[in-house]
Amino acid sequence: MSSERFEVVIVGAGLSGIAAALTLARAEVEVLVIERGDFPGAKNLFGGILYSGVLAELIPEFWKAAPIERHIVNRRWVTLNEETQVALDLKSAKFDVPPFNNTFTALRSKFDRWFAAQAEAAGAFIINETTVEELIIENGNVAGVRTGRDDGDVLADCVILAEGANALIGEAAGLRPPMSPTNRVNAVKEVLALPPEIIEDRFHLEGNQGAAIEYFGGAVKGMVGSAFIYTNKDSISVGVGCLIEDLLNTKTALYELLDDFKAHPAVAPLLRGGETVEYSTKMIPEDSYDDLSDLYAAGIMLVGDCAGLVNPSIHHEGTNLAMASGVFAAEAFLEAREKKDFSRRGLASYRRRLDDSWVMKDLAHYRDAVHFLRTNREFVDDYQRLAVELVRDYFTVDDTPKAEVRKRLIRRVRDEVAFLRLARQMWRARKTLM
Amino acid sequence: MRETGAEMAIDVKEYLRPHVGLSLAERLDLVRRRFADESHIEVDQEAFRSDPDRAVLFICPAQVFKLSEDGATCIVNYEDCLECGTCQVARRYTTWRNPKGGYGVTYRYG
Numbered sequence: 331m332s333s334e335r336f337e338v339v340i341v342g343a344g345l346s347g348i349a350a351a352l353t354l355a356r357a358e359v360e361v362l363v364i365e366r367g368d369f370p371g372a373k374n375l376f377g378g379i380l381y382s383g384v385l386a387e388l389i390p391e392f393w394k395a396a397p398i399e400r401h402i403v404n405r406r407w408v409t410l411n412e413e414t415q416v417a418l419d420l421k422s423a424k425f426d427v428p429p430f431n432n433t434f435t436a437l438r439s440k441f442d443r444w445f446a447a448q449a450e451a452a453g454a455f456i457i458n459e460t461t462v463e464e465l466i467i468e469n470g471n472v473a474g475v476r477t478g479r480d481d482g483d484v485l486a487d488c489v490i491l492a493e494g495a496n497a498l499i500g501e502a503a504g505l506r507p508p509m510s511p512t513n514r515v516n517a518v519k520e521v522l523a524l525p526p527e528i529i530e531d532r533f534h535l536e537g538n539q540g541a542a543i544e545y546f547g548g549a550v551k552g553m554v555g556s557a558f559i560y561t562n563k564d565s566i567s568v569g570v571g572c573l574i575e576d577l578l579n580t581k582t583a584l585y586e587l588l589d590d591f592k593a594h595p596a597v598a599p600l601l602r603g604g605e606t607v608e609y610s611t612k613m614i615p616e617d618s619y620d621d622l623s624d625l626y627a628a629g630i631m632l633v634g635d636c637a638g639l640v641n642p643s644i645h646h647e648g649t650n651l652a653m654a655s656g657v658f659a660a661e662a663f664l665e666a667r668e669k670k671d672f673s674r675r676g677l678a679s680y681r682r683r684l685d686d687s688w689v690m691k692d693l694a695h696y697r698d699a700v701h702f703l704r705t706n707r708e709f710v711d712d713y714q715r716l717a718v719e720l721v722r723d724y725f726t727v728d729d730t731p732k733a734e735v736r737k738r739l740i741r742r743v744r745d746e747v748a749f750l751r752l753a754r755q756m757w758r759a760r761k762t763l764m
Numbered sequence: 765m766r767e768t769g770a771e772m773a774i775d776v777k778e779y780l781r782p783h784v785g786l787s788l789a790e791r792l793d794l795v796r797r798r799f800a801d802e803s804h805i806e807v808d809q810e811a812f813r814s815d816p817d818r819a820v821l822f823i824c825p826a827q828v829f830k831l832s833e834d835g836a837t838c839i840v841n842y843e844d845c846l847e848c849g850t851c852q853v854a855r856r857y858t859t860w861r862n863p864k865g866g867y868g869v870t871y872r873y874g
Contacts, residue, residue, distance in 0.1 A: 366862055372870040373847060439874035459866030478865050496849030498862065509853045516850040518825045520791070521873045528779045565873070574823070574854050583822045585788055592785060603779030608873045609791035611825040611848045 336362040336455070338663055339475055339486040341462045341499065343370035345649055346634025347492030348445045349656030352388060355452035357664055362484060363446070363454060364477060366461040371442030374494075375612040377519065378560035378567040379542055380436040381650035384657060386429050389448060393430065397440040399562035400540025401430035404533070407644070408596075409714045410548040414722045415596040426539060432650070435540050435560045435567070437521070465489065465503050465630070471673070472503075472629035487672045489630045490659050495613040497636035505632060506623045511578055512704065513621065513638070515555060515614040517571025518584045520592075522604030526564050532600060533561050544646075547718065549591055552711030553580065554703045556646075557591045559600060566604060568592060571614060573700070584611070616642040619690070619697035625681055628674045631659040639689060643696040643763060651689050658683040698762040706755050709763075716746060788827055792844050800867040803842040804860065811857035812838045823854045845869075 338354055340347045343365035354361040367373040379402065385392055393401070403425045408417040425431040450456055466474040466483060474485035493499050495514070500506040507513075524532075533541040545557040555572030570588045577584060592601055617638030625632045633639070634652035641647045662680035666672050684690045703710055720739050786794075805828065812818065813836065820829040820838065826846045830839045847868055852860040862868075 366865050366868075368866060368870050371874055373868070373874075375871060375874050437873040439871045442874070461862045461865040463862075496847075496860075498849070498860075509849075511854055514850070514853050516823075516825060516848060522783065524779060525774045527774060528776070574850060577823060578817070578819055578854055581817065581819075581822055583827075584825045585791070585827075589785055592783065598782065601783040603781055604783045606783075606786050606791065606794065608794050608871065609786075609846075610795070610871055610874065611846045611850075613848050613850055613853065 333474070333481075333483040333485050334362075335485045336360045337486060337667070338362070338488050338490060339364065339484050340490045340492055341475060342492035342494055342634075343367075343446050343456060344374050344442065344492055344494055344634060344652065345445070346639075346652035346656040347490065348442065348449050349384065349388060349653040350490050350492065350633060350660045351446075351454040351456070351656075352449040352452055353657050353660035354663065355449055355454035357660070358453065359663070359667070361454045362486075363449070363456040364460050364462050364475065364484070365456060365458050367458060369443055369458055370446030370456060371439045372458075374438040374442045375519070375610050376438055376649065377517065377558055377569060377571070378435050378437075378562070379649070380434045380441065381432055381647050382429070382434055383432045383650050384653040385650075386432065388653070388657070391428070393428070393434065397436070397444050399435040399437060400535070400538050401425070402433040402435065402542045403539045404535070404541040406541070406543040408543060408545045408549070409718055410545060410594060410596065411715050411718045412548060413595060414718050416718050416721045433542070435542070435562050437562060462493070462499060465499060470628060472627065487629070488663050488666070488677070490656070490663075491630060491632045491636055492634050492656065493636045495615045495635040497615075500632055500636045505627060505630065506625075506636065506638065507617070507621050509613075511574035512700070513615065513617045514574050515571045515616055516574050516577065516584055516611065517569055517614055518588050518609070518611045519567055519569030520588065520606050521562070521565045521567055521608040521610075522601060523565045523607045524604050528603065529561050529564070529566060535561065538563075544644075545591070545597075547710065547714030549594070550587065550710075551580070551582070552707070552714075553577070553582070554700065554710055557588075559597070565607065566601070568601060573616070573704070575704070585609075614648070615640050616700050618700060619693040622693070625684070626662075626674065626677045628677075629672050631662065631677055631680045633659050639693065641692050641696055643699045645692075647692075651692075654687060654689050655684060658687070696762065702758060702762040706759070709755070709759065712746070716743070792826055792846075795846065796870045796872070797843065798867050798870070799843045800864050803840055804863045804868075805840050805842045805845060805851065806859040807838045807840055808857040808859075809837055815855060815857070819855050820851050820858055824851050
């Protein structure tokens with residue numbers, strides 16, 4: 331019996347898998363991408379921001395051709411209590427010209443389909459509606475993948491695993507540490523249809539400009555997580571995501587948390603007239619750098635979400651790390667091919683490329699971010715509430731002499747904040763979160 | 765010059781009404797799903813019964829897991845699954861596999 335054979339098999343047509351496929355196809359490598367959805371993008375999901383530095387290197391001026399939604403000129407970070415919001419608002423004309431701060435909104439069902447078509451045009455093969463069930467191991471080397479199809483074995487010199495955040499194959503093969511409630515966020519999102527004119531007027535935008543707003547504190551009831559509103563062309567994306575550990579401890583149903591967020595007095599006006607056209611959910615990896623496995627073994631490399639390549643800090647970048655890892659895996663394969671060595675040693679340059687790049691520099695820097703927030707809960711809860719209420723009270727107009735207001739606020743801070751603990755926390759926060 | 769409100773083709777008033785939230789069932793109906801004959805999710809019923817929180821009942825963002833009327837069994841409405849995998853991460857007494865190729869959800873926006 332003969333099996334299909336390719337030089338490289340990629341499991342999953344998401345951003346990392348397609349970036350790898352495009353890079354390999356351009357180098358005339360025989361590459362097959364296996365996707366379980368009806369088409370690339372059918373099952374792909376994210377909050378909504380495409381960080382596009384790597385994409386712009388792969389496809390210069392992609393924004394002229396790709397189905398992206400808007401380029402983000404306005405970013406806002408908000409903390410809430412039940413009735414008040416306080417925000418940091420960043421809007422820059424510098425983000426309004428190419429490369430648009432490498433920050434765009436997109437919808438993955440459309441974008442990934444287009445991105446995959448670019449890889450196909452370069453010579454990659456993509457097969458849809460096919461689920462990879464396990465790796466084929468021969469003499470301790472990954473030699474291919476077993477799919478759910480009859481006669482569905484596909485052999486390859488190298489497998490690139492791009493299966494996403496629900497990393498079933500990588501976990502089963504012992505190629506990554508187990509997924510757990512402390513290293514996975516669950517997020518839900520709704521897409522609300524609105525005419526472009528309404529979006530532009532409501533969010534103070536012109537033309538293709540977009541806004542991205544992240545909410546913390548009361549928006550997620552003091553859990554480790556955040557809520558968001560992003561503007562697309564003719565819709566807005568609104569969602570929430572929290573560490574699964576926190577959802578379990580508080581017995582929170584995420585869709586109810588989303589409903590509460592949507593009803594917040596500072597949020598509801600932004601959603602007026604929006605008709606829900608989609609509801610979706612995804613896990614987000616927040617593996618610490620310290621827990622990452624090698625990310626490669628004989629005949630296989632892990633890329634994107636299944637490798638745990640998401641920056642868990644306030645930057646919350648994932649798409650650019652995914653695409654960078656796909657490109658690095660492709661380059662490592664090309665180097666291995668020169669020496670015809672796809673062993674562990676042959677593929678080691680994948681990890682070296684990651685380590686030498688901003689990808690691992692960022693992940694190493696933020697290695698303690700999630701752990702810090704889990705063990706210093708005041709940062710997601712009490713301190714944010716206090717900050718919101720201090721600002722609110724400072725600007726409350728009720729004919730109290732301002733000196734008295736100031737005194738009252740200082741007294742409240744003294745009563746509620748343990749200064750030594752705060753000083754210690756701030757020292758650590760500076761290193762882990764900033 | 766950009767159109768002013770008065771000249772716009774859309775009825776602005778239409779979009780000033782409060783957003784109407786949907787029930788979870790209505791939200792799930794918005795997602796195209798192709799149902800397989802067999803469930804891709806299994807629950808170890810004994811372990812479920814000994815979970816004091818019965819966590820899968822609330823942790824699933826599609827509420828795939830329901831309690832039977834007698835309160836003894838976890839019913840798995842796998843057709844509603846949106847394929848995030850959270851159930852298995854939250855409680856290892858659920859076994860979640862990828863649906864067969866071509867089955868399950870297809871997002872229009874994503």
